[in-house]
Amino acid sequence: MKELLEGSMIVAKAIQLCRPGVISAYPITPQTHIVEELAQMVADGHLNAQFVNVESEHSAASVVLGSEATGVRSYTATSSQGLLLMAEVIFNIAGMRLPIVLTDANRAISAPINIWNDQQDTISLRDAGWIQLYAEDNQEALDFHILAYRLAEDKNIMLPVMVCMDGFILTHGIETVDMPTQEQVDKYLPPYKALYKLDVDNPLTLGPLADPDYYTEARYAIHETQKKALALIPKLTAEFAKVFGRNYNGLIEGYQIKDAERVIVAMGSVCGTIKDVIDELRKKGKKVGLLKITSFRPFPAQEIYEALKNVPKVAVLDRSVSLGSFAPAASEIKACFFGKTKKPKVISSFVAGLGGRDITKDSIKEIYSALTQKEKTCEFIDLKPELLKENYE
Numbered sequence: 406m407k408e409l410l411e412g413s414m415i416v417a418k419a420i421q422l423c424r425p426g427v428i429s430a431y432p433i434t435p436q437t438h439i440v441e442e443l444a445q446m447v448a449d450g451h452l453n454a455q456f457v458n459v460e461s462e463h464s465a466a467s468v469v470l471g472s473e474a475t476g477v478r479s480y481t482a483t484s485s486q487g488l489l490l491m492a493e494v495i496f497n498i499a500g501m502r503l504p505i506v507l508t509d510a511n512r513a514i515s516a517p518i519n520i521w522n523d524q525q526d527t528i529s530l531r532d533a534g535w536i537q538l539y540a541e542d543n544q545e546a547l548d549f550h551i552l553a554y555r556l557a558e559d560k561n562i563m564l565p566v567m568v569c570m571d572g573f574i575l576t577h578g579i580e581t582v583d584m585p586t587q588e589q590v591d592k593y594l595p596p597y598k599a600l601y602k603l604d605v606d607n608p609l610t611l612g613p614l615a616d617p618d619y620y621t622e623a624r625y626a627i628h629e630t631q632k633k634a635l636a637l638i639p640k641l642t643a644e645f646a647k648v649f650g651r652n653y654n655g656l657i658e659g660y661q662i663k664d665a666e667r668v669i670v671a672m673g674s675v676c677g678t679i680k681d682v683i684d685e686l687r688k689k690g691k692k693v694g695l696l697k698i699t700s701f702r703p704f705p706a707q708e709i710y711e712a713l714k715n716v717p718k719v720a721v722l723d724r725s726v727s728l729g730s731f732a733p734a735a736s737e738i739k740a741c742f743f744g745k746t747k748k749p750k751v752i753s754s755f756v757a758g759l760g761g762r763d764i765t766k767d768s769i770k771e772i773y774s775a776l777t778q779k780e781k782t783c784e785f786i787d788l789k790p791e792l793l794k795e796n797y798e
Contacts, residue, residue: 413438427472466494476602485512499534504557521761665694
């Protein structure tokens with residue numbers, strides 16, 4: 406059924422359809438509307454779950470860690486500083502192999518204080534052991550949450566999943582989506598049956614001390630499971646298409662790249678703007694395309710290599726940066742071609758949209774024009790020279 410809703414309401418409805426037993430979250434802009442709506446659903450009896458109010462994001466993550474450890478499907482959401490406050494528990498959740506789903510409304514990190522969108526928060530925790538899926542629009546945000554529970558709870562995976570959606574752009578944007586029925590979701594996502602849980606009748610220990618004889622193997626196991634997820638995600642999206650009628654690869658998506666001489670690589674909502682620019686440039690005879698990355702963890706290196714190996718020039722657009730080094734996605738794209746005989750002649754890195762600065766069509770056209778024979782190592786787009794002077798002085 407088609408529904409016109411704010412992005413946050415769409416996510417809340419998606420979570421309702423997934424039937425979690427415990428929800429705990431602390432409000433933070435621009436995530437707040439999601440958990441507000443879920444709290445109202447619980448209060449009104451429209452969602453049979455416990456909503457646990459807490460005093461911080463660290464506590465919210467701790468609550469869902471505990472509830473998931475007892476075998477109950479659990480959910481939380483956060484953004485920006487809230488995700489960083491959760492960081493200790495985020496690592497623990499993955500290390501304990503607890504299949505929690507978390508929504509992050511992507512937002513810039515302080516200081517200076519900024520409540521607008523970029524992807525620095527989730528990218529900063531890319532190595533925590535969580536699977537990370539990035540949505541382009543609110544239909545993807547809806548669908549990825551259903552997919553996330555199915556993926557996380559697969560007996561061969563048992564890892565948490567972070568669904569990342571651009572703050573304000575998606576969370577507060579109003580879109581028409583195809584809302585699935587409860588029957589469809591129940592068909593795709595069966596009730597959660599934990600492989601292991603805290604039980605007084607069958608005691609076990611989660612997250613014990615691991616000395617040097619054991620720790621490396623525990624981390625290796627998560628690393629190998631992430632690689633297993635690369636093979637599983639396309640299978641789960643194929644099943645998703647049979648139930649819901651919407652097709653996703655789940656790892657990457659190409660747009661006009663078959664004959665492209667220049668390709669822009671990006672994640673999240675900016676992909677919509679890039680597609681519009683591509684359509685304009687194509688009308689002028691320019692052979693340009695987009696490669697959208699959906700799964701940043703696990704990172705689909707082989708799929709990206711196959712998609713880009715015959716493209717002469719590639720631009721990677723990041724909405725985050727590793728300060729003092731290079732842009733994260735660009736670094737990983739370049740690593741895809743290490744030791745390969747076929748590779749683009751130019752792989753240039755561009756950073757834009759930090760702190761919510763608009764990435765306009767002109768911004769994308771600037772990236773396209775800058776994609777020359779000379780490689781850009783980490784070029785910032787739309788810098789304001791007058792503000793740079795103030796910062797340096």
